[in-house]
Amino acid sequence: MKRWLPLFFLCLLAMTASAQITQDATKQLRIYEDDDFFNIWGRGTDRGYSNGSSIGYLYMKKKKSVFLDKWILPVAGPHAINVFEWDGMQIMITPNQIADTSYIPKDFYYAGALYATHGLTSYNPERKYSFHSEFVFGVLGPWAFAKETQTFFHNLIGYQPPRGWEYQVPNAPLINYNFTYEIMLWNPVDYLEIVGSANGKIGTMTTSASALTYIRAGLFNPYFGHRDLAVATKRRFQLYAMARPQFSMIGYNALLQGGIFRSRNSNFEELNNYQETHMRHWTIGMDYGIGIVINRASINYTQKTRTEWMSGTGKHSVGNITLLIPISRKTIPGD
Template sequence: MRPPYLLLPVLLSFGSRAAPVPADTLRPVSPDRLLSYTYANDLFFRTDYYFTQGMTLALVHPALARLPTRHLLPGGPRGSTQYHGLGLRYDGFTPLSIADPAVRVGDRPYAAYLYASFFRVGNRSARYQRLTTALDVGFIGPAAGGKQVQTALHRLTGGEEPRGWDHQIRNAPVLGYCAAYEKQLLAVPGRAELLGTAEASVGTLYTYAGTGVRLRVGQLNPYFANLGGAAPGPHAGLHRWQCYGQAALNGRLVGYDATLQGGLFNRSPYTLAAADVRRAVLRGTWGLALAHDGFSFAAAATWVSPEFAGGRTHRWGQLGLTQSF
């Protein structure tokens, strides 16, 4: 099987040769093309437990509107500009101590997942609202390579070698559907924006519902003008340089979490009981972003409340790059 990360160059070449995308005069497809990458690790806060490392790679391209998954993803109300994308996501999780080769009863299980996300964004700038829907397909378990990724990184950096991955969540399919709605609540044009969000996910990996707020302050373009990566060159009414701080607070009601409870269709060596999973979880994020024309860089820190009985709060850092082309 071809490694998933090799699909993006294929899609880039596919976009240059593909036939015209399906026409929809009520929901036009944006010509914008973006490639983004994020890397997250709790090493930024000198810890090495719970959520320990994650990566995302995403492509937005008008040619992806030809994928059959578009029929499963609503595009929002009429007048919305459509963005179609494909993403890959990897995340890894460990207990408090990775030096213990035995099962740490009452602690977080070892777990890792890798999945592809087919997503569609319906952005209605005139109404300051956005609907994002996604279909996630992949797997959780040893096939995601969590043991190999963490072991290789620790050997490279001289860190302690993890010894408990043999007890990780077993291989199971990831199939999920999620949706997020964003709406502007308040704004000082070009200087500050307050956004409200609502989201929900149903699937074999995560099932939850949540809501929150997001604040952006600085020299910035309107959030709903595009996906944050307008093509290089001047654009009427938009700053070529952006520099701003942002902060978000979200609350979730958790129905199922496979990284704690294991897959739905098999048994793992060690999982947490449903009664031990915290059903209400808070997450806060704050950071800075710098952008010029079609390139942007963002650095952020995330804090999350305890996710299971006896668990701790946790923090990690994230770096992200986005390039329009």
């Protein structure tokens, strides 16, 4: 039955979408779903980074930022267009054989995380660059309820229940700060954009650095917006293909290594003594997909492929569906 789930979910979103972050919507709802069973080549799996579900609220405001917003969420100049957000997300990682009740030392740990994110995307339409900064706080381990979530949905769709969650990583706090810089590299015509990007993460969840290139071709509005609202939103229908090659260096990942309290958990440390795989510190990847925008709403499908995160586990591909729904008709915050 699970083989029909991606098709059903795509159809459901297509009916709901009527959806992208646009300058003529100051409040938006974002629904984001990663699942390795979503695969355009029909090669869905249920291992590694198995699932990530998120719901977010994006908004623009007139009031000046205070406290953390002011100090850790920088803006891209005095006339930048700023979109703030609050998100909640749960992710889970599992080994390949989830029906196995024994510990599997040659595969991923069972790991789940539940966290909230507060961030800002600030873009400068004149100089065509943007900052995205975010503060992450949450929990790792049984407190994240990943076992309960996966068991519930597998029972719901009649799929094999996961039986190895007793071996999951221990509880630990997750606190992270992530920052991304993007700049236009090449925009020779209206239907082609190439954007360069650098990303850094530091904290108890992930410490890493990445370099990316975002290539977009088709019918779309300017990636970094425009000071003139009419120009920024001139296309009411958008359709484009995208690709995002990337290279990452990972210093630390709590979900792959057990979290900051792993040494305090004797059961986990005992299991870890038998672990035969280890985290890869260098990965390369390619995202590719399509985006559709109708009026002020958008739906995007992206296939995300990466070289192996853990030695001996092989490359992995995860499908993503993102839906953005405007929930405000106001074009200027507070008006």
